[in-house]
Amino acid sequence: MNLNSSRSGVPQAHTPPQNIVNSAPSGVPLGNAPPAAYFQEDWRPDPASPLPLHVQISSCFSARISSGAWPAGMKLAPQRELCRLLGVNRSTLMTALGTLAGQGLIEGRRGGGTRVTAADNHSNNSTAHGSWSDYLEEGTHYPNLPAVQAINRLEFEPGLIRLGTGEPAPELLPGEAMTRVLAELASRPLPPLAYEEPLGNAGLRSAVSRQLLKQGIQAEPGSILITSGALQGLQLIALGLLPRSSTILLERPSYLYSIHAFQSAGIKFSGLQVDESGMVVSRLAAETLRTRAAMLYTIPSFHNPTGIVMDETRRQELMAVSGGIGLPILEDGAYQELWLDAPPPLPLKALDREGRVLHLGTLSKAASPGLRIGWIVGPEPVIRRLADIKMQTDYGASSLSQMAAARWLDGGYHEEHLALLRSRLRERRALMLQLLDAHFSGLATWSAPAGGFYIWLSLHRPLPLRRLFESARRAGLLLNTGDLYDRGDSRHLRLSYAYASPDELQRGLPALAAIIREPVNV
Structure with missing residues (x-):
């Protein structure tokens, strides 16, 4: 099957280059180069130019090197x-790279790809203190997984159908309501947009x-x-509360495996099994003792x-067992309000009478990812400690965003929007289940989720998920594969009904099924 043909069910879109350096989303290690994109311009050589294509490419690359x-x-x-990315054939590219190699600007290394040469090979710059590549190797914060880097980049590539994106589609966001909120703020004299107090805007x-x-949840x-x-909350907890080399227990699979906030702080993970009722608690005490775990992370x-809801009995059991061994809990409540059939059981924090639960919340999933507003709830000494760490990193979230978020919550906008959002998510969930x-x-x-954004698709046979990712990308589909959430996974996909439009779902899911059905594609 030709993945670039109309047989895929998805028209092949023009895809301008987003990252000429390290843009391969295949999961191949990135070597000494940093994970962030160096080249973010939508540039391709111009076939109408009198300059040959290979000259345009070599000139472009040379300018960026110089x-x-x-x-280096x-x-x-x-x-x-x-x-x-450049829209050229291999002979054109090889001619351009040959020119650069002849000028001493790049060199090929056996098994190491093509790299920019040391600066003193082509300029008077000194490299006595090492190149940037040396510094990049020494940085203490881990880069994102190559697949996560690719997803973060490709989400902004036109024409791709995003089947796994974990945020509401732009048409599901409350643009008109947020405009009214901002108009209300503008109608009254704004206080000086100074730094907020360490805990954040009091209102x-x-x-x-x-x-x-x-x-x-009762929280003053x-x-x-x-x-x-909420992601900053995870980073603050990793930096401010947990000693290096400690262990966190968590569900397996888990969102936390896909980010490196804790690993960069020297913290290890130990996964616990999940079933249809949530995290299996029977091994919690033994695993805490074996790993000397410092904390438990859960999205109940x-x-x-997976979209699973931890039932009330399991929540009570979890609180009892963790209380008996004195294990603190970090509860991620990002999706708590996004129920579609019935509200979930009370959060773990609502059951907490000992101050053992830290609760994360956010407006990103329901109201506005762009506001960048989340919160941590916990004992006051812990909150003060985390506030001190936050003041050392960014001196507080945006004052304007905090004022808008306060008006959003107090003005009744949030509840009104949630009712509308749930209705639209129900429609999209029904369509995805039908497809x-x-x-x-x-x-x-798969199972029909009772809320949130996701359907956890369990494939009948294992597949090389990195190859599936790349095959889907060539067909115009962007996937979140199961190995992002459990490194050893080869049978799952996280599908989201929150982002892709109904039309995109109707085109994208049959195309994905066709790719999976033919083994030659993966």
Whole structure:
């Protein structure tokens, strides 16, 4: 099957280059080059120019090398990927690279790809203190997984159908309501947009306190820290509370495997099995003793990536066992409000009478990812410690975003939007389930989620998921494969009904089924 043909069910879109350096999403190690994109311009050689294509390419690459944008030791993307990004054939690319090699600007290394040469080979710059590649190897913060880097880049590539994206589609976000919120703020004199106090805007913390009470969580404003999204809360906890070389217990699979906030702080993971009722607690005490775990991380409501809801009995059991061994819990409540059939059981924090649970919340999943507003709820001494770490890193979330979020919650906008969002998510969930029934019945199994964004697709046979990712990308589909959430996984995909439009779902899911069905494709 030709994945670039109309047989895939997805028209092949023009894809301008997003990252000429290290852009391969195949999971191949990136060598000494940093994970961030060096080249983010939508540039291709112009066939209408009197200059030959290979001259345009070599001139472009040379300019970036001589300007220092591409430093010594940086590894270029593989030749096949460069050809795709530049829209040229291999002979044209090889001619351009040959010119650069003849000028001493790049060199090929057996088994090491093509790299920019040392600066003193082509300029008077000194490298006595090493190249940037040396520094990049020494950085203490781990780069994202190559596949995560690829997803982060490809999400902004036009024409791709995003079947795994974990955020609401732009048309599901409350643009008109947020415009009214901002208009209300503009209609009154704004206070000086100065730094907020360490815990965050007092009005927003009071509004969050009232919102949490609707979920059964009693938290005074002094027990709430405003963060720049829930992800920053994870980073602050990793840096401020846990000793290096300690262990966190968590569900396996888990969202936490896909980010490196804890690994960069020298913290290890130990996974616990999940079933249809959530995390299996029977091994919790033994695993805590074996690993000397410092904390348990869990997403009890509409788990990411599986969509499972931990039932009330399991939550009570978890609180009892963790209380008996004195194990703190980090509860991620990002999806708590996104129920579609019935509200989930009370959060773990609502059951906490000993101050052992830290609760993460966010507006990113329901209201606005762009506001970058989240929060941590916990004992006041812990919150003060995390606030101190936050002040050392960014001196507080945006004052304007915090004021807008406070008005959003206090003005009744949030509840109104949630009702509308749930209705639209129900429609998209129903469509995805219908399409899965039609096209995946012989390929996989799945369960209908009661809320959140995700369907955890379990394939009947194992597949090389990195190759599946690349085959899907060539067909115009962007996937979140199961190995992002469990490194050894070869049978799962996280499908999201929150982002792709109904039309995209109707085109994308049959195309994905066709790719999986033909073994030659993966």
